[in-house]
Amino acid sequence: MTLTFARQPIRVLGVDPGLTRCGLGVVDGAPGRALSLVRVGVVRTPADDDIAHRLLAIETEIEQWLDTCRPDAVAVERVFAQQNVRTVMGTAQAGAVAIVCAARRGLPVCLHTPSEVKAAVTGNGRADKDQVTTMVTRLLRLEQRPRPADAADALALAICHLWRGGTANRLAAAAAPVRRATPAAGR
Numbered sequence: 001m002t003l004t005f006a007r008q009p010i011r012v013l014g015v016d017p018g019l020t021r022c023g024l025g026v027v028d029g030a031p032g033r034a035l036s037l038v039r040v041g042v043v044r045t046p047a048d049d050d051i052a053h054r055l056l057a058i059e060t061e062i063e064q065w066l067d068t069c070r071p072d073a074v075a076v077e078r079v080f081a082q083q084n085v086r087t088v089m090g091t092a093q094a095g096a097v098a099i100v101c102a103a104r105r106g107l108p109v110c111l112h113t114p115s116e117v118k119a120a121v122t123g124n125g126r127a128d129k130d131q132v133t134t135m136v137t138r139l140l141r142l143e144q145r146p147r148p149a150d151a152a153d154a155l156a157l158a159i160c161h162l163w164r165g166g167t168a169n170r171l172a173a174a175a176a177p178v179r180r181a182t183p184a185a186g187r
Contacts, residue, residue, distance in 0.1 A: 009033060012165075013071040013102075014157030015062070016150045017079075017095035020047055022058050023150030026069045027140070027158035035159060037140045039069055040151045051093070058094055062101045074102035075161035077153070078111040112160050117153070120160035132156050 009028040016023030022045075026038035043061040045054040076099060079092045095111075102109045115125035121135045133152040137145045139159060146152040 010072040011038060012158040012161045013065060013069060013074045014154040015074065015076045015098040016153035016157060017077060017091050017098060018150060019045060019054050019090035019094055021148060021150045022094050023154030024065055025151060025154035025158050026071060027155060027162060029162040031163055035139050037142065040146050040155055042148060042150050055093060055097055059097045059101060062098055066101060066105060073108045073161060074098060075110050075112055075157045077157055078113045080114060110161055110165055112157055117156050117160040120163050121156045
Protein backbone atom coordinates (compact mmCIF):
# COMPACT_ATOMS: atom_id res chain seq x y z
CA MET A 1 0.00 0.00 0.00
CA THR A 2 1.32 3.43 -0.90
CA LEU A 3 0.34 6.81 0.46
CA THR A 4 -0.54 9.53 -1.99
CA PHE A 5 -0.62 13.25 -1.41
CA ALA A 6 -2.34 16.05 -3.25
CA ARG A 7 -0.69 16.53 -6.62
CA GLN A 8 -1.92 20.09 -6.75
CA PRO A 9 -1.82 22.47 -3.84
CA ILE A 10 -5.08 23.28 -2.15
CA ARG A 11 -6.05 26.64 -0.74
CA VAL A 12 -7.13 26.97 2.90
CA LEU A 13 -8.65 29.95 4.67
CA GLY A 14 -7.60 29.94 8.33
CA VAL A 15 -9.82 31.83 10.77
CA ASP A 16 -8.67 32.88 14.24
CA PRO A 17 -12.08 33.98 15.54
CA GLY A 18 -12.64 36.97 17.75
CA LEU A 19 -15.07 39.86 17.99
CA THR A 20 -12.55 42.67 18.34
CA ARG A 21 -9.94 41.10 16.05
CA CYS A 22 -10.73 38.16 13.77
CA GLY A 23 -7.60 36.91 12.02
CA LEU A 24 -7.88 35.66 8.44
CA GLY A 25 -5.12 33.97 6.46
CA VAL A 26 -5.10 32.10 3.17
CA VAL A 27 -2.33 29.63 2.31
CA ASP A 28 -1.76 27.35 -0.68
CA GLY A 29 0.04 24.07 -0.09
CA ALA A 30 0.03 20.32 0.25
CA PRO A 31 1.90 17.83 2.40
CA GLY A 32 5.49 17.59 1.20
CA ARG A 33 5.28 20.78 -0.86
CA ALA A 34 6.30 24.37 -0.18
CA LEU A 35 3.66 26.63 1.34
CA SER A 36 2.62 29.89 -0.27
CA LEU A 37 0.97 32.92 1.32
CA VAL A 38 -2.05 34.15 -0.60
CA ARG A 39 -3.45 36.79 1.74
CA VAL A 40 -3.48 37.73 5.42
CA GLY A 41 -5.38 40.30 7.47
CA VAL A 42 -7.56 41.06 10.45
CA VAL A 43 -11.21 42.06 10.66
CA ARG A 44 -11.63 44.62 13.44
CA THR A 45 -14.88 45.64 15.10
CA PRO A 46 -15.33 48.27 17.81
CA ALA A 47 -15.94 46.80 21.26
CA ASP A 48 -18.73 49.30 21.95
CA ASP A 49 -20.75 48.38 18.83
CA ASP A 50 -23.86 46.22 19.08
CA ILE A 51 -23.07 42.47 18.86
CA ALA A 52 -25.33 42.06 15.81
CA HIS A 53 -23.45 44.73 13.87
CA ARG A 54 -20.10 43.26 14.88
CA LEU A 55 -21.06 39.78 13.71
CA LEU A 56 -22.50 41.19 10.49
CA ALA A 57 -19.23 43.06 9.82
CA ILE A 58 -17.25 39.86 10.35
CA GLU A 59 -19.61 37.91 8.08
CA THR A 60 -19.40 40.53 5.33
CA GLU A 61 -15.60 40.51 5.42
CA ILE A 62 -15.35 36.70 5.44
CA GLU A 63 -17.74 36.52 2.47
CA GLN A 64 -15.53 39.00 0.60
CA TRP A 65 -12.43 36.90 1.36
CA LEU A 66 -14.22 33.75 0.16
CA ASP A 67 -15.19 35.53 -3.08
CA THR A 68 -11.70 36.91 -3.66
CA CYS A 69 -9.49 34.01 -2.53
CA ARG A 70 -11.74 31.05 -3.42
CA PRO A 71 -10.40 28.61 -0.82
CA ASP A 72 -10.96 24.88 -1.09
CA ALA A 73 -11.40 24.46 2.68
CA VAL A 74 -11.79 26.53 5.84
CA ALA A 75 -9.97 25.89 9.14
CA VAL A 76 -11.35 27.54 12.27
CA GLU A 77 -9.84 27.56 15.75
CA ARG A 78 -11.88 25.40 18.11
CA VAL A 79 -13.05 27.41 21.11
CA PHE A 80 -11.58 26.19 24.35
CA ALA A 81 -12.70 26.90 27.91
CA GLN A 82 -11.43 30.09 29.44
CA GLN A 83 -12.30 31.76 32.71
CA ASN A 84 -13.76 34.78 30.91
CA VAL A 85 -17.15 33.54 29.66
CA ARG A 86 -17.77 36.75 27.70
CA THR A 87 -14.56 36.23 25.71
CA VAL A 88 -15.45 32.58 25.02
CA MET A 89 -18.94 33.55 23.82
CA GLY A 90 -17.63 36.23 21.45
CA THR A 91 -14.98 33.90 20.07
CA ALA A 92 -17.54 31.12 19.57
CA GLN A 93 -19.95 33.49 17.85
CA ALA A 94 -17.28 34.79 15.45
CA GLY A 95 -16.18 31.21 14.74
CA ALA A 96 -19.77 30.19 14.02
CA VAL A 97 -20.06 33.01 11.48
CA ALA A 98 -17.02 31.65 9.62
CA ILE A 99 -18.45 28.13 9.70
CA VAL A 100 -21.80 29.30 8.31
CA CYS A 101 -20.10 31.29 5.53
CA ALA A 102 -18.15 28.19 4.48
CA ALA A 103 -21.17 25.89 4.76
CA ARG A 104 -23.22 28.26 2.59
CA ARG A 105 -20.69 27.59 -0.20
CA GLY A 106 -20.35 23.87 0.44
CA LEU A 107 -16.74 24.22 1.61
CA PRO A 108 -15.33 21.65 4.02
CA VAL A 109 -14.72 23.09 7.51
CA CYS A 110 -12.36 21.70 10.11
CA LEU A 111 -11.92 22.86 13.69
CA HIS A 112 -8.43 22.71 15.19
CA THR A 113 -7.52 23.23 18.84
CA PRO A 114 -4.85 25.79 19.74
CA SER A 115 -2.51 23.03 20.97
CA GLU A 116 -3.00 21.04 17.75
CA VAL A 117 -2.11 24.13 15.69
CA LYS A 118 0.96 24.89 17.84
CA ALA A 119 2.15 21.28 17.57
CA ALA A 120 1.68 21.23 13.78
CA VAL A 121 3.54 24.49 13.20
CA THR A 122 6.24 24.42 15.89
CA GLY A 123 6.43 20.79 17.00
CA ASN A 124 5.38 21.85 20.52
CA GLY A 125 1.72 21.97 21.58
CA ARG A 126 2.64 24.43 24.34
CA ALA A 127 4.51 26.93 22.16
CA ASP A 128 3.90 30.60 22.86
CA LYS A 129 2.56 33.14 20.35
CA ASP A 130 6.06 34.39 19.50
CA GLN A 131 7.21 30.86 18.59
CA VAL A 132 4.14 30.33 16.40
CA THR A 133 4.68 33.66 14.63
CA THR A 134 8.38 32.88 14.09
CA MET A 135 7.60 29.50 12.52
CA VAL A 136 4.78 30.88 10.35
CA THR A 137 7.22 33.54 9.08
CA ARG A 138 9.82 30.86 8.25
CA LEU A 139 7.43 28.35 6.73
CA LEU A 140 5.90 30.96 4.43
CA ARG A 141 9.30 32.56 3.71
CA LEU A 142 8.01 36.01 4.69
CA GLU A 143 10.27 39.03 5.00
CA GLN A 144 8.22 40.42 7.89
CA ARG A 145 6.36 38.77 10.74
CA PRO A 146 2.57 38.81 10.31
CA ARG A 147 1.01 41.29 12.76
CA PRO A 148 -0.99 41.30 14.91
CA ALA A 149 -0.77 37.83 16.45
CA ASP A 150 -4.33 37.10 15.26
CA ALA A 151 -3.08 37.27 11.64
CA ALA A 152 -0.20 34.88 12.38
CA ASP A 153 -2.58 32.53 14.21
CA ALA A 154 -4.92 32.45 11.19
CA LEU A 155 -2.00 31.50 8.94
CA ALA A 156 -0.96 28.83 11.46
CA LEU A 157 -4.49 27.39 11.33
CA ALA A 158 -4.33 27.18 7.54
CA ILE A 159 -0.90 25.51 7.70
CA CYS A 160 -2.09 23.05 10.34
CA HIS A 161 -5.04 22.11 8.17
CA LEU A 162 -2.88 21.67 5.09
CA TRP A 163 -0.55 19.35 6.98
CA ARG A 164 -3.06 17.52 9.20
CA GLY A 165 -6.34 17.78 7.34
CA GLY A 166 -6.20 14.17 6.15
CA THR A 167 -9.25 13.06 4.22
CA ALA A 168 -10.69 16.57 4.10
CA ASN A 169 -7.55 17.73 2.27
CA ARG A 170 -7.78 14.95 -0.29
CA LEU A 171 -11.45 15.70 -0.94
CA ALA A 172 -10.76 19.43 -1.27
CA ALA A 173 -7.84 18.74 -3.61
CA ALA A 174 -10.03 16.59 -5.83
CA ALA A 175 -12.70 19.30 -5.95
CA ALA A 176 -10.31 22.25 -6.39
CA PRO A 177 -9.79 22.06 -10.17
CA VAL A 178 -13.55 21.72 -10.72
CA ARG A 179 -14.42 24.59 -8.34
CA ARG A 180 -11.87 26.98 -9.85
CA ALA A 181 -12.95 26.15 -13.42
CA THR A 182 -16.67 26.86 -12.89
CA PRO A 183 -18.14 30.23 -12.03
CA ALA A 184 -19.56 30.47 -8.52
CA ALA A 185 -23.30 30.13 -8.52
CA GLY A 186 -25.18 32.56 -6.36
CA ARG A 187 -22.15 34.51 -5.19
